[in-house]
Amino acid sequence: MDKVFIHGLAVDAVIGVFEWEKQVRQPLVFDLDMAWDIRQAARTDDLAFALNYQAVTEAVEQFVREQHFQLLESLLERLSEHLLQTFGMPWLRIRVEKPAVVPQARAVGLCIERGVL
Numbered sequence: 001m002d003k004v005f006i007h008g009l010a011v012d013a014v015i016g017v018f019e020w021e022k023q024v025r026q027p028l029v030f031d032l033d034m035a036w037d038i039r040q041a042a043r044t045d046d047l048a049f050a051l052n053y054q055a056v057t058e059a060v061e062q063f064v065r066e067q068h069f070q071l072l073e074s075l076l077e078r079l080s081e082h083l084l085q086t087f088g089m090p091w092l093r094i095r096v097e098k099p100a101v102v103p104q105a106r107a108v109g110l111c112i113e114r115g116v117l
């Protein structure tokens, strides 16, 4: 299956288990890979048949800025449900990095895959 991707999408979020983390916005960096059959868009040269990565980017930004979770797990599970429902892609992988929160590591994070490829 073809893939549309958005990599390195930085969004500030209120996220974390500690009290201090609930008082600040921290940068998260998302990589999304989304299955989509691109042939109709290619044949017609019409954005209406494409998975619009600009629209997905804006949906991710809005969702992440509005939701406040403790765990990255909760954020990614809800975000994946939201994107699958809104855009109708059959499968997606979302990877999120929380940079610079664990001093020993460059980044920590999570990657999930949902839907059927």
Ligand SMILES: Nc1nc2c(c(=O)[nH]1)N=C([C@H](O)[C@@H](O)CO)CN2
Pocket (backbone or CB within 6 Å): 015, 016, 017, 018, 021, 070, 071, 072, 073, 098, 101, 102
């Ligand atoms: N698997 C996870 N582990 C941890 C998370 C998380 O969301 N998922 N979060 C934290 C803290 O909020 C972190 O940002 C600071 O240690 C710890 N572990």
